[in-house]
Amino acid sequence: MIPSDPKELIDQARAGDRACLARLISRIEHRNHETKTIVELLYRYTGRAEVWGITGPPGAGKSTLVDRLLTKLRAEGKRVAVIAVDPSSPFSGGAILGDRIRMQSHTADSGVYIRSLGTRGRHGGLSHSTKEAVLALDAADFDVILVETAGVGQTELDILRLAQTVIVILVPESGDSIQVMKAGLMEIADVFAVNKSDRPEADKLVKELTLNIGLNPHDEKSWITPVCKTEANRDVGVEELLKQIHLHQEYLNRSGARVAKTRAFLREELVDILIEDLRVSLGAVFETEGGKDLLEKLLSKEIAPYEAAKVLAGQSSG
């Protein structure tokens, strides 16, 4: 029996009931009046988990690498959750499951939880739901939460806003360091993994990345983004990658950067909540006669956008 009361649901999810955890995340994903209640109740139990973001271009071998990391983390005795963020359609809003199925080898393991979420593309980037699903997994006592995103784009940059450690996976074919810079990955990576590193050009990419990282201003206290060579398929180099991620987490604690990051994330969470509220209330205003009139006036150029927005703000708060 899955309880419908949010508090009971959370208690049972925290006690290890997987069906309740799954239901909890679904409720967060569906975004209704209950979402707020659930998040408020969850919040007090959060703050313990490490959140790692894993990103990189399609075909870089992210899923395989995540699978390897997962196995090693389990060997360390850690409880691990994976959120795979799939691109979703702007209309249907749903996630289409792809190669995640492969990770099903872990489903019998109660220390592993794997979940796909859609990006709910309409309003940009990693959805607010993803951030709140992380809260649920944190509250459910997972030690490490891996958020894996597909492709390179806005979604990837948004990982910044929820992961303490961002791991960027590249392959020699994904281009040179100029491309990496263009995508903004140089600035978001805490650890680079050059995967499929048996291929030609891998050493060149490693060298270029290392050179570029060295050019950034830094002192002896700074974190210097390491560049790891991996072959996820053959489980080569993954141990070293994991070691570097752990070192970054230690650095976060030592330097006070963890608290600063958490503060910045919370700030963004508050902004997200208020933007969501604004969208909902504007949606309602556009259904009223006043809202419809305003749009028609804008369409006929009787009024200009910023002036109309001002009127709308009045209608929305009034």
Added chain:
Amino acid sequence: MIPSDPKELIDQARAGDRACLARLISRIEHRNHETKTIVELLYRYTGRAEVWGITGPPGAGKSTLVDRLLTKLRAEGKRVAVIAVDPSSPFSGGAILGDRIRMQSHTADSGVYIRSLGTRGRHGGLSHSTKEAVLALDAADFDVILVETAGVGQTELDILRLAQTVIVILVPESGDSIQVMKAGLMEIADVFAVNKSDRPEADKLVKELTLNIGLNPHDEKSWITPVCKTEANRDVGVEELLKQIHLHQEYLNRSGARVAKTRAFLREELVDILIEDLRVSLGAVFETEGGKDLLEKLLSKEIAPYEAAKVLAGQSSG
């Protein structure tokens, strides 16, 4: 002499002064108190241009195809503007120019204007500035405004919110129709171009796409997304692609879909403006003692996120 007064600047840009047009768009891009004034003044002159969105995965040959379309549109006597949206870094916010330089062959032509804009990644997708830059080009009397975006991601889906006709460019290597579906491209495309169609597998992709399009519910009045085969490099099939785009524009007029789209875009513009205002005012609140206290209380779990957001909303409007 470039005038600093917004009204004079707009008048000269509309009279054909390229330096003034460039300055105008820069002012829109830089987002300050002047931006509102500029947009309000521009707005009355807008609504005539056709806005086409061009998107597709990296390496699909978007720039070459845009270049071909541009040349053909010029031969039709149309004035054409291109906005190339480059991925930008989440920290620096600036666009990094890439292969746009190639399009410089048109710079001597006063009927062509080409401009790169960054995505200003921080808050997701095609920036608000891009939409407002389109207004400037519309007011400056361009017949067709081509908005080209790099890569596949949120940014691409956001083209929906400003383009009347969305052209999705694919190549046989970019995967099968399942991949296309996963990226949400099936639903946003008004016209498909399968570029590099001399390559093996091109016919297979065309067939799959056509089949999938046929599966969508439609009647004799619906627009059925055509699938065009192109080889932009050799200028093959571009004529037919252009014809299909023109047909889609005629369809928009005939069906009333143009007005419906414009209404939806304007609605989004109003929402964008109010979200931008909200971000600005929240940014200010976080600098106050009250805002800082609130964050610390959230950090120490004295308060939960939705409750904190409510308090914040009070501080922001008060």
